[in-house]
Amino acid sequence: MTITREKLGELYLKMAQTRRFEETAARLFTEGKVHGTAHFCIGEEATGVGVCSALAKEDLIAQTHRGHNQAIGKGMSLDLMMAEFLGKEAGYCHGRGGCMHIADSSSGSLGANGIVGGGIPIAVGAAFALRYRKVDAVTVCFFGDGATNEGAFHEALNLASVWKLPILFVCVNNYYAMSTHIGSHMNIEDISIRAKAYGIRGEAMDGNDVAAIYEATLEAKEYVKREGPMLLVLNTYRIMGHSKSDPQNYRSKEEVEGWKKRDPILLFRKQLAEAHGFSPAELDALDEAASADVARAVEFAEASPEPRVEDALRDVYAV
């Protein structure tokens, strides 16, 4: 299959936007403009961007706490994401959720979850609802390597399997759950073999190759519609600390440096130049566009009002 030039450019732009968004968010932290925490996916951009760029608007996603790439991949607005990050009324969740809880019902995001594994059964329920309502769409559920040790993961995969639901489980394996290396939190090397236990298809692949992930997702979508659930494991690496307060005393600098050489954006830049004839000027223009988009998002977010304290109890219940 050949990906159109336009799609290739879109994949690059979305990864660059994600990178810039997070670098900017990190700066806003140091400037004391943010109250709370954030989990950055720098180094993992290809996962969420590759998968979500292969989805249609009607397809649903359940996001993780480390999901700026998933949101941007699904086409969510940088302005509204940044406003949410700064806790503003204009944000996706009106400043109620912050970036750990970004959701956008209009672009098919069921929301990011602060409870590791919490979103997995929810995605199964959404996949069931889509099929029940005869909507021709899939649900994609993101989670980390660490989340596959929660009971919720196992219960949800089994249920999805016995109900043969159109759901793609995407495990973003960055080899760590906070400080805990995968080698000491599970006794298998290939997470995709967990699929076997539930009688569903499992595959693992390079999580830093955005084009390959995009293509694999297109294929997986058709598969899950036809055959039922699949577990796709994307092997990648978290370059930043777990959250903004992380001493990172559990891994070596060499390990991090090694993965920086496999930076998914650099890899894709090279691929676009060498195999698809993108000129340096074209790529620079995409980088600049990403920076400008994020700068505008910050302006938008900073200029938008704080939520009103009088509205503090709005949405505790639906009316």
Add this chain to the structure above:
Amino acid sequence: MREITYAEAIREALSEEMRSDDSIVFIGEDIGIYGGAFGVSKGMLAEFGPERVRDTPISETAIVGCGVGAAMAGLRPVVEIMFSDFLAVAMDQVVNQAAKARFQFGGQFTVPLVIRAPSGSGTGAAEQHSQSLEAWFVHTPGIKVVTPSTPADAKGLLKTAIRDANPVLFLEQKLLYRVKGEVPEGDYSIPFGQAAVRREGKDVAVVSYGRMVGRCLEAAALVAAEGIETEVIDLRTLAPLDRDSIVRAAKKCGRVLVVHEACQTGGVGGEIVATIVDSEAFFYLDAPVRRCCGQDTPIPYNRNLEDSVVPQTAGIAEALRGLCGRKS
């Protein structure tokens, strides 16, 4: 006396106990090299080794359940749940297992398990990382619930928790971890079910616990300048609850304000009020018993909203004035 932080006091209590009793094992997520999400166990892996300081996968049900089983089979486990909100993931093991094992098996087993978990809002961590869930567990006979408000109490109460033959939920106050206070060196313990009088007064009594005690003291200082003398009662443990101290303070002052961060409806405050009106203190009351508690809402992300839904010093002071018939 030397001053150490609340987090250091907890580490000291746990470390001292582990040195003197090798049946104590410590189990949780990222408690080893990382030192725990709030740094409480920094250095403990180095001292006690990976056999006793055990990092786990992200599996709260297994963590608490493993603690229950190990306790039934002769150990004294201390387990850490990274945020008390995640207790919801392990709820069966806490409520249906830990709290029931002794009773349902006719007293054959003891479950000397401590579950440590940070509680409360104020960090901008939003809905799923900011709750105050103590009432769920106070409503579960078979498990004790501890809410220390000072570093010295944290140390002394944790020692009691570890030595207790029952499951104990030790709710640490996130925003107090870095607060310093005087803490005695060496071994001491503080019994459960004994409230502390943090300030004496005769006009109005405030009954509180956990991090709200500090705000109550600030509010008491504010209204003292206006001539209102406030008695501040720190419950320290919610199960068992020191009902005598509550009744005594109500009789002494005739006016009572109950303060907690957890949302008001169904909260521990209702039980405190009931304790007063259900006792002879009722006849000593000069005013209705009031509550100043968290609003009935999840904790929002935005800082202003977050502050607006939990009691602040100014609001507590205002409630004290109102009880005493003063206008600000």
